[in-house]
Amino acid sequence: MAQKLETKQNYGKLGMRASENIYQCLIGVLLALLASTMILPFLYVLVISFTDSTAYVSGSFYLWPKKWSTEAYVLILRGRGFLDALRASLFITFVGTPINVCANAGLAYMLSKDDLIGRGVINKLVMFTMLFGAGMIPNFINIRNLGLINSWFANILPGACGAWTVMVMKSFFQELPRDIEEAAEIDGCGTMRMFFQIVLPLSLAMLATFTLFALVSYWNCYFSAIMYLTDTSKMPLQVYLQKIVLSTDISEVVDVQDDLVNKVPQEVMRMASLVVVVFPILCIYPFMQKYFAKGVMVGAVKG
Amino acid sequence: MxxxxxxxxxxxxxxxxxxxxxxxxxxxxxxxxxxxxxxxSLVMAFEDYDPWVGLMNSPFVGLKHFSKLFNDSKFYLMLWNTLKISILSLITFPAPIILALLLNEVRSAAFKKTIQTAVYLPHFLSWTIVVSLTFFLLSSEQGLINKIIVSSGGEAHAFLFDKSIIYFIIVIQSVWKGVGWGSIVYLAAIAGIDQGLYEAARIDGANKFQSILHITLPCILPTVAVMLILKMGSIISVDFEQVLLMTNALVKEKLEVFEVYIYQNGVKSGSTQFSYTTAIGMFKSVVSTILVITTNRIVSSNGMKGIM
Structure with missing residues (x-):
């Protein structure tokens, strides 16, 4: 009798384990399907971008080229179009990011001090920019009046200080242990030294997160470029990519002195340029994930 | 003294x-x-702005541009298009919640991490990249789907020029880009649930589905409510870069929204339209501000924390 009961229980356990396994498999398959829609398009683009022009058949469907080649990349990387766009993107990204992080962190640190005169008013003025914007035309006229049309600073400065970033950084600074700062103050540490040698080194994970966010947003800059830049040669990589994908005459956009540019299929050129533009993001993405997985961002999203 | x-x-x-x-x-x-x-420069919306005489000396016309706006059939088209896109994307609102629930059920930490790495990625891609990928998938000659259709004997279909499915494509793009990132806030809410509740439910004989239905969902409901209300606050805004990049001559009337109109008629075609397009922009800004403030009031009056 007792034995029988035990076997029954074992069956029950086995059954439960089996159903648990099926459950896990089902969820796994669903999630894997979703994740593959995020990964497979890139693999497809990557493979096609390495097709040799002799192996390419227009309009036909294949997932594996018969002959491989890097000719599209060679053409793109040597073309004036790419080099100009790369210069613009590098300038906007690497000049913009330090300005962005310094402006945000400085303002956030200032607002994190409770007994600062004018703190309440400044706080409200910062928050208000999140609620109301003047709109596209007033911004455009403002940039024109400042003489920033056709300058990369028009792509850098308007987004260099944002209310949301300031608020998240501020609450981070406020949660730092007070006694460290108090001790430093008693030892005669000035505000500047305190900020640069004590507060910032304590906030490295947070600063890294916002640095990466700034890098990505400047690298992805598109609309402010077509809005404020007038010289074609000053346009950043996102505009370059958009032109290559949409234009019928790719050779003009690529701008390279090589007859090969008319032989390499449009599609291969387009895909290779997408790979080139997205590559830096894919490179820094693992670092980003490391930081936002730490919970800095979760706290931020929660407000 | x-x-x-x-x-x-x-x-x-x-x-x-x-x-x-x-x-x-x-x-x-x-x-x-x-x-x-x-x-x-918002003063421009109330005058006939002439760049040669400047903001101070341009003739003041009061609400002329606003009354023109409310009598312009284009205005109602833009409003209607915006609302249609917003309402369609409201339907996809549960997607990140479902993703978070699924991710939470995964036992293997390594598998969960891999999936998360993949689904968060699109958030960091520009709209240029997303639209280019859409092109490689859907264009009539170079699109993967049409290649498959043609090679299996069918006829290519110009998906990107098809008025009847353009909203569908736009919404799918938005979900693809945002679902992973959107799930983070729900994962955080789920992580905050007391594990004792699940233990108690298990002892009472509840199965997995019942625990989700009776514990997880009620516990994350406040977060869901906040996110939904906040989404309502942005109902007259669409992702402008996305819409601008997806526009072409054939689907233009479906994708005519405020910012695209302002950009094409204000910035692109010179200063003659500055005043009118500023008025359009101002109308949109004021309405969204009212919506955001209202929704935040609702959120905080329900004892929840809004963005303010």
Missing amino acids: VAAQKRHSVLARLLKYRWLYLLGLPGMAILFVFHYLPMG
């Missing part, structure tokens, strides 16, 4: 914090120059 002392202490505090003000100065200057300075 007291007043003098008080003034003295204010001065002393100002002096004490002078370096702090210096640290905050760049940020304040940027906000002032690029957010507050342009607000002065």
Whole structure:
């Protein structure tokens, strides 16, 4: 009798384990399907971008080229179009990011001090920019009046200080242990030294997160470029990519002195340029994930 | 005497914090120059702006541009298009919640991490990249789907020029880009649930599905409510870069929204339309501000924390 009961229980356990396994498999398959829609398009683009022009058949469907080649990349990387766009993107990204992080962190640190005169008013003025914007035309006229049309600073400065970033950084600074700062103050540490040698080194994970966010947003800059830049040669990589994908005459956009540019299929050129533009993001993405997985961002999203 | 002392202490505090003000100065200057300075130009919406005579000397016309706006059939088309896109994307609102629930059920930590790595990625891609990928998938000659259709004997279909499915494509793009990132806030809410509740439910004989239905969902309901209300606050805004990049001559009337119109008629075609397009922009800004403030009031009056 007792034995029988035990076997029954074992069956029950086995059954439960089996159903648990099926459950896990089902969820796994669903999630894997979703994740593959995020990964497979890139693999497809990557493979096609390495097709040799002799192996390419227009309009036909294949997932594996018969002959491989890097000719599209060679053409793109040597073309004036790419080099100009790369210069613009590098300038906007690497000049913009330090300005962005310094402006945000400085303002956030200032607002994190409770007994600062004018703190309440400044706080409200910062928050208000999140609620109301003047709109596209007033911004455009403002940039024109400042003489920033056709300058990369028009792509850098308007987004260099944002209310949301300031608020998240501020609450981070406020949660730092007070006694460290108090001790430093008693030892005669000035505000500047305190900020640069004590507060910032304590906030490295947070600063890294916002640095990466700034890098990505400047690298992805598109609309402010077509809005404020007038010289074609000053346009950043996102505009370059958009032109290559949409234009019928790719050779003009690529701008390279090589007859090969008319032989390499449009599609291969387009895909290779997408790979080139997205590559830096894919490179820094693992670092980003490391930081936002730490919970800095979760706290931020929660407000 | 007291007043003098008080003034003295204010001065002393100002002096004490002078370096702090210096640290905050760049940020304040940027906000002032690029957010507050342009607000002065909003006066344009009430005059017939002529760049040659300037903002101060342009003739004042009162609400002329606004009354033109409300009599413009284009305006109602733009409003309607915006609302259609927003309502369609509201239907996809549960997608990140479902993703978070699924991710939470996964036992293997490594598998969960891999999936998360993949689904968060699109958030960091520009709309240019997303639209280019869409092109490689859907275009009539070079699109993967049409290649498959043609090679299996069918006829290519110009998906990107098809008015009847353009909203569908737009919404799918938005979900693809945002679902992973959107799930983070729900994962955080789920992580905050007391594990004892699940233990108790298991002892009472509840199965997995019942625990989700009776524990997880009620526990994350406040977060869901906040996110839904906040989404309502942005109902007259669409992702403008996305819409601009997806526009072409054949689907133009479906994708005519405020910002695209302002960009094409205000910025692109010179200063003659500055006043009218500023009025359109101002209408949109004011309505969204009212919506955001209202939704935040609702959120905070329900004892939840909004963005303010």
